Amino acid sequence: MITLYGCLRSRASRPWWLLTEAGVDFTHEPVIQAYRLPDPASAQAPFNTASPAFLKVNPLGQIPALVDGGLVLTESLAMTLYLGRRYGGDLGxxxxxxxxxxxxxxxxxxxxxxxxxxxxxxxxxxxxxxxxxxxxxxxxxxxxxxxxxxxxxxxxxxxxxxxxxxxxxxxxxxxxxxxxxxxxxxxxxxxxxxxxxxxxxxxxxxxxxxxxxxxxxxx
Ligand SMILES: N[C@@H](CCC(=O)N[C@@H](CS)C(=O)NCC(=O)O)C(=O)O
CATH class of the missing domain: 1.20.1050.10 (Glutathione S-transferase Yfyf (Class Pi); Chain A, domain 2)
Structure with a gap:
Protein backbone atom coordinates (compact mmCIF):
# COMPACT_ATOMS: atom_id res chain seq x y z
CA MET A 1 0.00 0.00 0.00
CA ILE A 2 1.35 3.43 -1.03
CA THR A 3 0.61 6.56 1.00
CA LEU A 4 1.70 10.00 -0.22
CA TYR A 5 1.68 12.71 2.45
CA GLY A 6 1.54 16.33 1.37
CA CYS A 7 -0.90 18.82 -0.09
CA LEU A 8 -0.37 19.61 -3.76
CA ARG A 9 0.69 23.21 -3.09
CA SER A 10 4.06 21.64 -2.31
CA ARG A 11 6.66 19.35 -3.88
CA ALA A 12 4.14 16.50 -3.39
CA SER A 13 2.95 17.51 -6.88
CA ARG A 14 5.92 15.56 -8.32
CA PRO A 15 5.21 12.05 -7.00
CA TRP A 16 1.43 12.70 -7.31
CA TRP A 17 1.87 13.43 -11.05
CA LEU A 18 4.02 10.31 -11.50
CA LEU A 19 1.58 8.05 -9.63
CA THR A 20 -1.27 9.39 -11.76
CA GLU A 21 0.70 8.92 -15.01
CA ALA A 22 1.42 5.34 -13.94
CA GLY A 23 -2.18 4.64 -12.92
CA VAL A 24 -1.06 3.34 -9.53
CA ASP A 25 -3.51 3.21 -6.60
CA PHE A 26 -2.40 5.26 -3.63
CA THR A 27 -3.75 6.99 -0.57
CA HIS A 28 -3.25 10.74 -0.49
CA GLU A 29 -2.96 12.48 2.90
CA PRO A 30 -3.00 16.23 2.10
CA VAL A 31 -0.77 17.27 5.03
CA ILE A 32 -0.35 21.07 4.97
CA GLN A 33 2.73 23.14 5.84
CA ALA A 34 2.57 24.23 9.51
CA TYR A 35 3.76 27.73 8.59
CA ARG A 36 0.58 28.27 6.58
CA LEU A 37 -1.62 27.82 9.68
CA PRO A 38 -2.26 30.44 12.39
CA ASP A 39 -2.11 27.80 15.15
CA PRO A 40 -0.80 24.46 13.87
CA ALA A 41 -0.93 22.93 17.37
CA SER A 42 -4.61 23.69 18.02
CA ALA A 43 -7.10 20.83 18.18
CA GLN A 44 -8.95 22.32 15.16
CA ALA A 45 -5.83 22.54 12.97
CA PRO A 46 -5.73 20.20 9.97
CA PHE A 47 -3.09 17.45 9.70
CA ASN A 48 0.12 19.47 9.24
CA THR A 49 3.90 19.18 9.12
CA ALA A 50 4.14 19.85 12.90
CA SER A 51 1.50 17.25 13.82
CA PRO A 52 3.06 14.58 16.08
CA ALA A 53 1.58 11.83 13.85
CA PHE A 54 3.26 13.33 10.78
CA LEU A 55 6.60 13.83 12.56
CA LYS A 56 6.61 10.09 13.20
CA VAL A 57 6.51 9.59 9.40
CA ASN A 58 9.00 12.36 8.54
CA PRO A 59 11.03 13.73 11.46
CA LEU A 60 12.18 16.53 9.10
CA GLY A 61 8.67 17.96 9.39
CA GLN A 62 8.47 18.55 5.64
CA ILE A 63 6.23 17.38 2.85
CA PRO A 64 6.12 15.27 0.82
CA ALA A 65 6.72 11.93 2.49
CA LEU A 66 6.06 8.61 0.82
CA VAL A 67 5.40 5.27 2.48
CA ASP A 68 5.43 2.18 0.29
CA GLY A 69 5.13 -0.88 2.49
CA GLY A 70 8.24 -0.78 4.69
CA LEU A 71 9.98 1.93 2.63
CA VAL A 72 9.80 5.57 3.74
CA LEU A 73 11.15 8.31 1.44
CA THR A 74 11.35 12.00 2.34
CA GLU A 75 12.86 13.56 -0.80
CA SER A 76 10.40 14.37 -3.58
CA LEU A 77 12.74 13.81 -6.52
CA ALA A 78 13.91 10.47 -5.06
CA MET A 79 10.25 9.46 -4.69
CA THR A 80 9.52 10.38 -8.29
CA LEU A 81 12.49 8.42 -9.65
CA TYR A 82 11.81 5.45 -7.36
CA LEU A 83 8.11 5.27 -8.23
CA GLY A 84 8.89 5.51 -11.93
CA ARG A 85 11.35 2.65 -11.77
CA ARG A 86 9.24 0.50 -9.44
CA TYR A 87 5.78 1.00 -10.97
CA GLY A 88 6.07 3.24 -14.02
CA GLY A 89 7.02 0.83 -16.82
CA ASP A 90 8.37 3.02 -19.62
CA LEU A 91 8.05 6.11 -17.42
CA GLY A 92 11.14 4.77 -15.68
N1 LIG B 1 14.05 18.42 -0.32
C1 LIG B 1 12.75 18.26 0.11
C2 LIG B 1 12.19 19.64 0.45
C3 LIG B 1 10.85 19.53 1.07
C4 LIG B 1 10.27 20.89 1.45
O1 LIG B 1 10.99 21.91 1.58
N2 LIG B 1 8.95 20.92 1.61
C5 LIG B 1 8.26 22.13 1.94
C6 LIG B 1 6.98 22.24 1.12
S1 LIG B 1 7.27 22.17 -0.61
C7 LIG B 1 7.85 22.05 3.41
O2 LIG B 1 7.41 21.03 3.88
N3 LIG B 1 7.99 23.17 4.13
C8 LIG B 1 7.60 23.24 5.49
C9 LIG B 1 8.77 23.47 6.39
O3 LIG B 1 9.92 23.40 5.94
O4 LIG B 1 8.52 23.70 7.58
C10 LIG B 1 11.96 17.57 -1.01
O5 LIG B 1 12.14 17.92 -2.20
O6 LIG B 1 11.17 16.67 -0.72
Whole structure:
Protein backbone atom coordinates (compact mmCIF):
# COMPACT_ATOMS: atom_id res chain seq x y z
CA MET A 1 0.00 0.00 0.00
CA ILE A 2 1.35 3.43 -1.03
CA THR A 3 0.61 6.56 1.00
CA LEU A 4 1.70 10.00 -0.22
CA TYR A 5 1.68 12.71 2.45
CA GLY A 6 1.54 16.33 1.37
CA CYS A 7 -0.90 18.82 -0.09
CA LEU A 8 -0.37 19.61 -3.76
CA ARG A 9 0.69 23.21 -3.09
CA SER A 10 4.06 21.64 -2.31
CA ARG A 11 6.66 19.35 -3.88
CA ALA A 12 4.14 16.50 -3.39
CA SER A 13 2.95 17.51 -6.88
CA ARG A 14 5.92 15.56 -8.32
CA PRO A 15 5.21 12.05 -7.00
CA TRP A 16 1.43 12.70 -7.31
CA TRP A 17 1.87 13.43 -11.05
CA LEU A 18 4.02 10.31 -11.50
CA LEU A 19 1.58 8.05 -9.63
CA THR A 20 -1.27 9.39 -11.76
CA GLU A 21 0.70 8.92 -15.01
CA ALA A 22 1.42 5.34 -13.94
CA GLY A 23 -2.18 4.64 -12.92
CA VAL A 24 -1.06 3.34 -9.53
CA ASP A 25 -3.51 3.21 -6.60
CA PHE A 26 -2.40 5.26 -3.63
CA THR A 27 -3.75 6.99 -0.57
CA HIS A 28 -3.25 10.74 -0.49
CA GLU A 29 -2.96 12.48 2.90
CA PRO A 30 -3.00 16.23 2.10
CA VAL A 31 -0.77 17.27 5.03
CA ILE A 32 -0.35 21.07 4.97
CA GLN A 33 2.73 23.14 5.84
CA ALA A 34 2.57 24.23 9.51
CA TYR A 35 3.76 27.73 8.59
CA ARG A 36 0.58 28.27 6.58
CA LEU A 37 -1.62 27.82 9.68
CA PRO A 38 -2.26 30.44 12.39
CA ASP A 39 -2.11 27.80 15.15
CA PRO A 40 -0.80 24.46 13.87
CA ALA A 41 -0.93 22.93 17.37
CA SER A 42 -4.61 23.69 18.02
CA ALA A 43 -7.10 20.83 18.18
CA GLN A 44 -8.95 22.32 15.16
CA ALA A 45 -5.83 22.54 12.97
CA PRO A 46 -5.73 20.20 9.97
CA PHE A 47 -3.09 17.45 9.70
CA ASN A 48 0.12 19.47 9.24
CA THR A 49 3.90 19.18 9.12
CA ALA A 50 4.14 19.85 12.90
CA SER A 51 1.50 17.25 13.82
CA PRO A 52 3.06 14.58 16.08
CA ALA A 53 1.58 11.83 13.85
CA PHE A 54 3.26 13.33 10.78
CA LEU A 55 6.60 13.83 12.56
CA LYS A 56 6.61 10.09 13.20
CA VAL A 57 6.51 9.59 9.40
CA ASN A 58 9.00 12.36 8.54
CA PRO A 59 11.03 13.73 11.46
CA LEU A 60 12.18 16.53 9.10
CA GLY A 61 8.67 17.96 9.39
CA GLN A 62 8.47 18.55 5.64
CA ILE A 63 6.23 17.38 2.85
CA PRO A 64 6.12 15.27 0.82
CA ALA A 65 6.72 11.93 2.49
CA LEU A 66 6.06 8.61 0.82
CA VAL A 67 5.40 5.27 2.48
CA ASP A 68 5.43 2.18 0.29
CA GLY A 69 5.13 -0.88 2.49
CA GLY A 70 8.24 -0.78 4.69
CA LEU A 71 9.98 1.93 2.63
CA VAL A 72 9.80 5.57 3.74
CA LEU A 73 11.15 8.31 1.44
CA THR A 74 11.35 12.00 2.34
CA GLU A 75 12.86 13.56 -0.80
CA SER A 76 10.40 14.37 -3.58
CA LEU A 77 12.74 13.81 -6.52
CA ALA A 78 13.91 10.47 -5.06
CA MET A 79 10.25 9.46 -4.69
CA THR A 80 9.52 10.38 -8.29
CA LEU A 81 12.49 8.42 -9.65
CA TYR A 82 11.81 5.45 -7.36
CA LEU A 83 8.11 5.27 -8.23
CA GLY A 84 8.89 5.51 -11.93
CA ARG A 85 11.35 2.65 -11.77
CA ARG A 86 9.24 0.50 -9.44
CA TYR A 87 5.78 1.00 -10.97
CA GLY A 88 6.07 3.24 -14.02
CA GLY A 89 7.02 0.83 -16.82
CA ASP A 90 8.37 3.02 -19.62
CA LEU A 91 8.05 6.11 -17.42
CA GLY A 92 11.14 4.77 -15.68
CA UNK A 93 14.54 3.91 -17.19
CA UNK A 94 14.88 0.90 -19.50
CA UNK A 95 18.56 0.39 -18.67
CA UNK A 96 21.44 1.80 -16.65
CA UNK A 97 22.31 4.41 -19.29
CA UNK A 98 18.79 5.81 -19.16
CA UNK A 99 18.92 5.71 -15.38
CA UNK A 100 22.14 7.74 -15.46
CA UNK A 101 20.50 10.29 -17.74
CA UNK A 102 17.39 10.50 -15.56
CA UNK A 103 19.54 11.05 -12.47
CA UNK A 104 21.50 13.73 -14.31
CA UNK A 105 18.38 15.75 -15.22
CA UNK A 106 16.83 15.27 -11.79
CA UNK A 107 20.05 16.42 -10.08
CA UNK A 108 20.30 19.41 -12.40
CA UNK A 109 16.69 20.20 -11.50
CA UNK A 110 17.38 19.94 -7.78
CA UNK A 111 20.76 21.67 -7.69
CA UNK A 112 20.67 24.15 -10.59
CA UNK A 113 17.04 25.00 -11.27
CA UNK A 114 14.87 24.69 -8.17
CA UNK A 115 16.42 27.38 -5.92
CA UNK A 116 16.49 30.27 -8.42
CA UNK A 117 13.07 29.25 -9.78
CA UNK A 118 11.60 29.27 -6.25
CA UNK A 119 13.23 32.60 -5.58
CA UNK A 120 11.42 34.06 -8.60
CA UNK A 121 8.12 32.59 -7.42
CA UNK A 122 8.47 33.85 -3.85
CA UNK A 123 9.57 37.32 -4.96
CA UNK A 124 6.35 37.59 -6.99
CA UNK A 125 4.20 36.02 -4.24
CA UNK A 126 5.52 38.42 -1.60
CA UNK A 127 4.67 41.40 -3.81
CA UNK A 128 8.35 42.39 -4.02
CA UNK A 129 8.70 42.15 -7.80
CA UNK A 130 8.41 45.90 -8.26
CA UNK A 131 10.79 46.93 -5.46
CA UNK A 132 14.46 47.65 -6.22
CA UNK A 133 15.58 44.79 -3.97
CA UNK A 134 13.06 42.43 -5.61
CA UNK A 135 14.19 43.43 -9.12
CA UNK A 136 17.82 42.80 -8.17
CA UNK A 137 16.95 39.36 -6.76
CA UNK A 138 14.97 38.45 -9.86
CA UNK A 139 17.79 39.56 -12.15
CA UNK A 140 20.23 37.39 -10.17
CA UNK A 141 17.88 34.38 -10.25
CA UNK A 142 17.22 34.81 -13.97
CA UNK A 143 20.97 34.87 -14.56
CA UNK A 144 21.47 31.80 -12.35
CA UNK A 145 18.90 29.92 -14.45
CA UNK A 146 20.45 30.91 -17.77
CA UNK A 147 23.26 28.32 -17.80
CA UNK A 148 21.18 25.27 -16.87
CA UNK A 149 18.41 26.42 -19.23
CA UNK A 150 20.87 26.87 -22.10
CA UNK A 151 22.09 23.31 -21.47
CA UNK A 152 18.53 21.93 -21.41
CA UNK A 153 17.51 23.99 -24.45
CA UNK A 154 20.44 22.62 -26.47
CA UNK A 155 19.54 19.07 -25.47
CA UNK A 156 15.90 19.57 -26.43
CA UNK A 157 16.94 20.75 -29.89
CA UNK A 158 16.28 17.51 -31.73
CA UNK A 159 14.87 15.70 -28.67
CA UNK A 160 11.16 15.80 -27.91
CA UNK A 161 11.73 14.54 -24.34
CA UNK A 162 14.75 14.43 -22.00
CA UNK A 163 15.47 10.67 -22.01
CA UNK A 164 14.85 7.78 -24.36
CA UNK A 165 12.65 9.59 -26.89
CA UNK A 166 9.60 9.30 -24.63
CA UNK A 167 8.04 11.07 -21.63
CA UNK A 168 9.71 9.81 -18.43
CA UNK A 169 10.27 10.58 -14.77
CA UNK A 170 13.12 12.90 -15.82
CA UNK A 171 10.59 15.20 -17.52
CA UNK A 172 8.42 15.32 -14.38
CA UNK A 173 11.40 16.07 -12.13
CA UNK A 174 12.71 18.93 -14.24
CA UNK A 175 9.38 20.37 -15.41
CA UNK A 176 8.09 20.57 -11.84
CA UNK A 177 11.21 22.39 -10.59
CA UNK A 178 11.06 24.81 -13.51
CA UNK A 179 7.30 25.45 -13.11
CA UNK A 180 8.09 27.85 -10.25
CA UNK A 181 9.84 30.18 -12.73
CA UNK A 182 7.03 30.22 -15.28
CA UNK A 183 5.37 33.30 -13.79
CA UNK A 184 8.49 35.31 -14.61
CA UNK A 185 8.50 35.37 -18.41
CA UNK A 186 12.00 36.90 -18.89
CA UNK A 187 13.62 33.82 -17.30
CA UNK A 188 12.31 31.48 -20.01
CA UNK A 189 12.05 33.94 -22.91
CA UNK A 190 15.36 33.08 -24.63
CA UNK A 191 14.71 29.33 -24.47
CA UNK A 192 12.17 28.35 -27.14
CA UNK A 193 12.84 24.61 -26.89
CA UNK A 194 12.41 24.65 -23.12
CA UNK A 195 9.10 26.55 -23.38
CA UNK A 196 7.78 24.15 -26.05
CA UNK A 197 8.82 21.14 -23.94
CA UNK A 198 7.15 22.62 -20.84
CA UNK A 199 3.97 23.03 -22.88
CA UNK A 200 4.18 19.36 -23.96
CA UNK A 201 4.71 18.22 -20.35
CA UNK A 202 1.88 20.36 -19.03
CA UNK A 203 -0.54 19.24 -21.75
CA UNK A 204 -0.47 15.73 -20.31
CA UNK A 205 -3.78 14.68 -18.70
CA UNK A 206 -2.03 13.58 -15.49
CA UNK A 207 -0.42 17.02 -15.05
CA UNK A 208 -3.74 18.71 -15.66
CA UNK A 209 -5.45 16.38 -13.16
CA UNK A 210 -2.76 17.30 -10.61
CA UNK A 211 -3.31 21.03 -11.17
CA UNK A 212 -7.11 20.65 -10.87
CA UNK A 213 -6.70 18.75 -7.59
CA UNK A 214 -4.23 21.42 -6.43
CA UNK A 215 -6.64 24.24 -7.26
CA UNK A 216 -9.40 22.43 -5.35
CA UNK A 217 -7.31 22.42 -2.15
CA UNK A 218 -7.77 25.23 0.40
CA UNK A 219 -5.37 28.13 -0.26
N1 LIG B 1 14.05 18.42 -0.32
C1 LIG B 1 12.75 18.26 0.11
C2 LIG B 1 12.19 19.64 0.45
C3 LIG B 1 10.85 19.53 1.07
C4 LIG B 1 10.27 20.89 1.45
O1 LIG B 1 10.99 21.91 1.58
N2 LIG B 1 8.95 20.92 1.61
C5 LIG B 1 8.26 22.13 1.94
C6 LIG B 1 6.98 22.24 1.12
S1 LIG B 1 7.27 22.17 -0.61
C7 LIG B 1 7.85 22.05 3.41
O2 LIG B 1 7.41 21.03 3.88
N3 LIG B 1 7.99 23.17 4.13
C8 LIG B 1 7.60 23.24 5.49
C9 LIG B 1 8.77 23.47 6.39
O3 LIG B 1 9.92 23.40 5.94
O4 LIG B 1 8.52 23.70 7.58
C10 LIG B 1 11.96 17.57 -1.01
O5 LIG B 1 12.14 17.92 -2.20
O6 LIG B 1 11.17 16.67 -0.72
Missing amino acids: PRDLSEEGEALQWAFLAGTGVEAPALDLLFTHMRGEATTDAGKARMAASTEALARPLARIDAHLTGHEWLVGGRFTTADIALAECLRYAQGHAPALAPFDMVRDWMARCQARPAFQAMMRAREAEPV
